[in-house]
Amino acid sequence: MAIRIFITGGTFDKEYNELNGQLYFKDTHMHDLLELGRCRVSVEIRTLMMIDSLEMTEEDRNLIVHQCNSCEEDKIIITHGTDTMSETARVLARHVKNKTIVLTGAMIPIKFGSSDGLFNLGSALAFAQTLVPGVYVAMNGRYFNWDNVRKNRETGIFEEIK
């Protein structure tokens, strides 16, 4: 069965608006990245929202939970802003069972030079295919269980809490 990919925004999909110098969201770059990676994993992509994760509300997270529960796939990747990725992971762990859910994102927008997005997507797809059901964060080449991960705000690196 295909892997479900839900897009929620975050740095991963941000673009530079050359008219006002602001970062903004247009479309997801997921399809371009999968093509770049010559990916042959069967995927179903759906954009749920296009927001900065600092602006993600309880209602937004409920929507993500609902989509994870109602989709037929049991392997799910969610692209997400890094700032509240671990928070959304906790909400998902409470409300979605028997599915392998992998949250990932990027520190640098895909469209900029030197993005980590393609690397993270490659690892997230692999983790989604191999990890037992549960909710995980895939960043920095590693995977973390939902209840043992935080983003270190000073270094930008994900690490275990304990």
Place this chain on the structure above:
Amino acid sequence: MAIRIFITGGTFDKEYNELNGQLYFKDTHMHDLLELGRCRVSVEIRTLMMIDSLEMTEEDRNLIVHQCNSCEEDKIIITHGTDTMSETARVLARHVKNKTIVLTGAMIPIKFGSSDGLFNLGSALAFAQTLVPGVYVAMNGRYFNWDNVRKNRETGIFEEIK
């Protein structure tokens, strides 16, 4: 324990010589890619050779086998040209036991635009961390067992034999 990364060359590490228009090998780009991916997995990198995989000899493969057996790590990634990647996988499966070995590479050199190398490396690192001992090929976002993989020469895509 760290993941061992062995470099053997292949398209992954090829560069363009602007003086004669030929592709050639200089140094591996592995360190750059790991930095780009903000990778925090502990790795030990060693270059075993820098060759086109069509030129890989039995002696070369014996060297790779020896290195896999003698290194202390039990999770190993090998970058390798795609043309004979599945052949080397078979040799490794015969001679190396109880280690998770993941071969990966690229269809387009890292240094060129539009390379799949960063994506493949991300997935290979994830597969190396999660798959049970055995020999695998990680390409196109997927993993293949050593005894059920071939590169389709017409499409450039890896696929099951059976």
Place this chain on the structure above:
Amino acid sequence: MAIRIFITGGTFDKEYNELNGQLYFKDTHMHDLLELGRCRVSVEIRTLMMIDSLEMTEEDRNLIVHQCNSCEEDKIIITHGTDTMSETARVLARHVKNKTIVLTGAMIPIKFGSSDGLFNLGSALAFAQTLVPGVYVAMNGRYFNWDNVRKNRETGIFEEIK
């Protein structure tokens, strides 16, 4: 004699801070670009300031005027934010005589994919070598006299006033 290159900042040299998602200035990318272009024109580079051109004050412009007048080179390129590039051009035209001054910049930061900076630098260097003394803006592959140029804020394109 060498061409003098003065750096003042602008989008050209902006970078993305992955810890807070803001754009900021670190060092100029001028040296990297000249190397990328395999440039063999003799140049002298000096950073005068690293600011957004919307924040450029009269004092800043006086400093640029002073530097243009006091340097020994009579061909000068100034990298500059696009928003007030034509304003600085007017100030320079009033106060600097007998020198060929070419202002240029970028709509997209050099460090991001799809930047116009390398193209603009190539044209600015060529215009500086060939145009008679005067003050010019070089953008969009064209050159404009200081008294007949504005940036169209809606399209981001430079155009004649008349």
Place this chain on the structure above:
Amino acid sequence: MAIRIFITGGTFDKEYNELNGQLYFKDTHMHDLLELGRCRVSVEIRTLMMIDSLEMTEEDRNLIVHQCNSCEEDKIIITHGTDTMSETARVLARHVKNKTIVLTGAMIPIKFGSSDGLFNLGSALAFAQTLVPGVYVAMNGRYFNWDNVRKNRETGIFEEIK
């Protein structure tokens, strides 16, 4: 009046064939580069051939001469392999009068990382707009008269003969 751009191939437009690892020609990347540079110079683009300049014959050069003479534009840019660029320049100088012709190219293919092509195109467009009628080579940020230029094969740099 528009600037005429003739495409003849060369490293500038080479691509990497990921199925056989060879470099080859498909379409020109001229349109992409002009878009990247946000170029607003009026241009007319025509592909005359797509060949390595080491394979360019007298017949090929006659065709280029004919096209330069018969097109209505009097400012012409020709993209060309670097190895015989100065040779074609000499042929053009003998047979085309009263037009500004600028030959340019690239040491690294546009499609690879670290290409000088965008920089060279920016300078060629500027030189075509500003130089008096004649035949020139534009490389390394400089322009050379047709009768005083050669490519140094050891350094890859264009230089004066005298």
